[in-house]
Amino acid sequence: MPFVQGLRPLRDTNVHVDRERRLKADGTHSRIIHSYGQGGSGFTLSFGCAADVLELLSELEKSPYLERASL
Numbered sequence: 573m574p575f576v577q578g579l580r581p582l583r584d585t586n587v588h589v590d591r592e593r594r595l596k597a598d599g600t601h602s603r604i605i606h607s608y609g610q611g612g613s614g615f616t617l618s619f620g621c622a623a624d625v626l627e628l629l630s631e632l633e634k635s636p637y638l639e640r641a642s643l
Contacts, residue, residue, distance in 0.1 A: 583609035587617060589624045591632060603632055 588609045594602045607625050610617045 583611075587621060589621055589628070591628045605629060605632075 586609070587607075589607045590605075592604045592606065594604055596602055605625050605628050607621050610621065
């Protein structure tokens with residue numbers, strides 16, 4: 573069995589920060605905020621990505637029925 577360690581997901585185009593409203597099996601919705609694709613620059617980009625996540629979360633608190641947004 574191979575052992576893999578220290579993978580840092582990277583996107584070809586850009587860092588991915590957005591929110592999603594996903595329907596669950598019981599008919600309710602989950603609100604998910606994605607933040608990934610920083611690759612080896614994770615620490616450097618973490619402060620900006622955290623600010624973007626906070627902005628998306630603040631918008632969700634104001635209007636919980638927002639479907640999808642990207643920054």
